[in-house]
Amino acid sequence: MNAIPSLPEGYEISTDPARIDAGRVHHWLSTDAYWAHGRSRQKQDAAIEDSLNFGVYATSSGEQVAYARVVTDRATFAWLCDVYVGPSVRGKGLGTALVAAVREELRPYGLRRILLATHDAHGVYARLGFRALDRPDHWMVLPLE
Template sequence: MTNAPYRFSARAGDMDREQIHAWLSLEAYWAKGRTRALQDAAIDASTNFGMFDSASGRQVAYARVVTDSVTFAWLCDVFVDPKVRGHGVGVALMENVCALLDDLHLKRVLLSTGDAHGLYEKFGFKPLAQPEKWMARTAAIPET
């Protein structure tokens, strides 16, 4: 898309790690206090996506996916810069991420959200049909 105000990228080298860490560790309720080392390790072990201001090149949104690329994916750390919320950036990010995930023909893509249900519902996400079958193992692992 030419002259569009924002562009999408799935290139790991395009991600602004400093900005991503600042957003998540300072503003995201699920990642507050996350260390830079931990965030960099998460980025390195994931598929990363970003939206960028076409004029300045500045990153304005981020998402990452943890996946085996065959059967399962976990969409996480979705964040849109508050300065551009309401301008379609989150929708554009999700359109592009979901298109790439659709190409993998995965059986299941999960996410956890405390607030953006309406956005994700536009892309086919629904509450778990049988949540009683799902379990989670959480551990008190010190962040480094």
């Protein structure tokens, strides 16, 4: 398995749901993330409530600078989603370190797979061991919107 990229100096990752700045996460995703444009605060709060959440925080201020969440049964399957790095800290390796931390947090569960969907970050995720589906023709989606 790929090495764990180190988190840059001055940042920490936490899975403590009490630390999530839900207002900031909602703003980021609903205004700047192509997959969540227009998502309501109510829907975002429900997603946070029912997920395993990861935040990256500046150690000096405690300010949240990045976010990711995982939907999982903690036994067979996980869906990595809403990975977002704040504009002011992009390019520092925080997103890569965050996704690596997610992977390591989920490793003890013995999941069969962790899935994600991305329009534009295939290279980032590939460096962490993700790859295209072997048999995309085996997967289906039921669009509800």
